[in-house]
Amino acid sequence: MRFLAVTLIVHRPDPVTGVLAPAHDRFREVLDNAVLAEELGFDGFGVGERHERPFLSSAPTVVLGHVAALTRRIRLFTAVTTLSLLDPVRAYEDYATLDHLCDGRLDLIIGKGNGSxxxxxxxxxxxxxxDRNAEGYAVFRRLWRQDRVTADxxxxxxxxxxxxxxxxxxQPVRVWHGSATSKESVDLAARYGDPLFSANVTHPMEPYAELIRHYRQRWEHYGHDPADLTVGAGSAGLCVARTSQEAVEAYRPVFESNLAHQRSAGLPVVFETLEDFVARSSALIGSPEQVVDKVHRYHEQFGHTVLHVAADAGGLPAARHRDSLELFQSAVAPVLRRAVPDPPFPWAPVLPRQEPSRRG
Structure with a gap:
C-alpha cells in the first residue's frame, strides 16, 4: 500500500485560539509539511484546487512547483485538478511544465470540483x-499523447x-479520477481505463463502496484487464496516539470546531458527535492498532491500494500533529505495506520504454 499526505490549504481560524494566521504563514506551513512528508517516508504529497473560501489552493501548480524544488523523492499529486473550470490547453501547459521541473514525479487527480x-x-x-469535465479531459489526454491535435x-x-x-x-502522465458522490466520474475513469480515487471523507463507508463497485462493473463493461484496476481512498481526519483515549481527546477540539463551522455555514451534519465520527467515518483516530483495523475494514470493501491522510494539523497543536504523522509512519504504515499490495504499476515516472542498444 502507498500513502499520500494531502492538503486543500484550508484557511480558517485556529479552533482553539480563534486566531487566523496570515496567508503567507499558511503557505509556508504547507511547504514545511511537504518536506516533512518526504522526511517521514510518505509516498506522495497532494495539493487540492479550490477557488472559494476558506481555501488558498487556487494555484496548485505554483505550490507544487515550489514543493518540487524542496523535495527529491516524493511524488506530487493534485487533489483535485478541477478540469470543469479550466481550459484544457492551459491546464496541459501548466502541468507539462511542472512535470519537467519535478523530473516526472507528477500524478494528477482530476474532477469537476465542488462549490457553487x-x-x-x-x-x-x-x-x-x-460535460465540461469530460470534454476537458478528452482534450487534455490527447494533448499529452499527440504532437498535433484537431478537436471540435x-x-x-x-x-x-x-x-x-x-x-x-x-508519456503520459498518470491521471486518477476523483470520485465523491456521483457515477459520472466513476464511469469516465472506467471508460478510459484510469485509476479511481474515492474522496471518502464526508459520509460513512457505504456510499463510497457503492460507487467503487459501480467502477468495477463499468471497468469490466469497457473491456479492461481486471488486474489493472486501481483504487485510492481518502480519510476524514488523522490523530494517531499511543492509546485511543489520548487520540480522541486530542482530536475533540478539532471535531467541535468543524461541527460548529458546518452548522454556521448551513452544511449538512452527518456525524453529530465525536464518538460517532470516530466509529462510522473514515477518520483515522485512535491507537496504531485501531487505525490499522479501520483501514483493513475499508480495504475489504474498497480494495484500495493507496490511502491519503491529512498533511495539515487542521487545529491539532503542531507538535501533536507531527507526533501523529511519525507514529503513523512507524507503527501503522509498515503493517499495512506488508498486508496490502501496491498499485499494479511502478511508483515511478511514466517514461518511454528504452530499446536495448545494439552492438556490432
Missing part, C-alpha cells in the same frame, strides 16, 4: 459541469492541427 461560488466565478453551471469543442475554441508546448516529460 467557484462555479459562478468561472461561469459554469450544474447542468454543464460534467463546445466549451473552448476548436483546435485545428494545434501544437502545444512543452511536449511532455512523462
Amino acid at each position: 461560488a467557484q462555479r459562478e466565478l468561472f461561469h459554469v453551471t450544474p447542468e454543464d459541469q460534467w 469543442t463546445r466549451f473552448r475554441p476548436p483546435l485545428r492541427d494545434a501544437e502545444v508546448w512543452p511536449r511532455p516529460y512523462q
Whole structure:
C-alpha cells in the first residue's frame, strides 16, 4: 500500500485560539509539511484546487512547483485538478511544465470540483459541469499523447492541427479520477481505463463502496484487464496516539470546531458527535492498532491500494500533529505495506520504454 499526505490549504481560524494566521504563514506551513512528508517516508504529497473560501489552493501548480524544488523523492499529486473550470490547453501547459521541473514525479487527480461560488466565478453551471469535465479531459489526454491535435469543442475554441508546448516529460502522465458522490466520474475513469480515487471523507463507508463497485462493473463493461484496476481512498481526519483515549481527546477540539463551522455555514451534519465520527467515518483516530483495523475494514470493501491522510494539523497543536504523522509512519504504515499490495504499476515516472542498444 502507498500513502499520500494531502492538503486543500484550508484557511480558517485556529479552533482553539480563534486566531487566523496570515496567508503567507499558511503557505509556508504547507511547504514545511511537504518536506516533512518526504522526511517521514510518505509516498506522495497532494495539493487540492479550490477557488472559494476558506481555501488558498487556487494555484496548485505554483505550490507544487515550489514543493518540487524542496523535495527529491516524493511524488506530487493534485487533489483535485478541477478540469470543469479550466481550459484544457492551459491546464496541459501548466502541468507539462511542472512535470519537467519535478523530473516526472507528477500524478494528477482530476474532477469537476465542488462549490457553487467557484462555479459562478468561472461561469459554469450544474447542468454543464460534467460535460465540461469530460470534454476537458478528452482534450487534455490527447494533448499529452499527440504532437498535433484537431478537436471540435463546445466549451473552448476548436483546435485545428494545434501544437502545444512543452511536449511532455512523462508519456503520459498518470491521471486518477476523483470520485465523491456521483457515477459520472466513476464511469469516465472506467471508460478510459484510469485509476479511481474515492474522496471518502464526508459520509460513512457505504456510499463510497457503492460507487467503487459501480467502477468495477463499468471497468469490466469497457473491456479492461481486471488486474489493472486501481483504487485510492481518502480519510476524514488523522490523530494517531499511543492509546485511543489520548487520540480522541486530542482530536475533540478539532471535531467541535468543524461541527460548529458546518452548522454556521448551513452544511449538512452527518456525524453529530465525536464518538460517532470516530466509529462510522473514515477518520483515522485512535491507537496504531485501531487505525490499522479501520483501514483493513475499508480495504475489504474498497480494495484500495493507496490511502491519503491529512498533511495539515487542521487545529491539532503542531507538535501533536507531527507526533501523529511519525507514529503513523512507524507503527501503522509498515503493517499495512506488508498486508496490502501496491498499485499494479511502478511508483515511478511514466517514461518511454528504452530499446536495448545494439552492438556490432
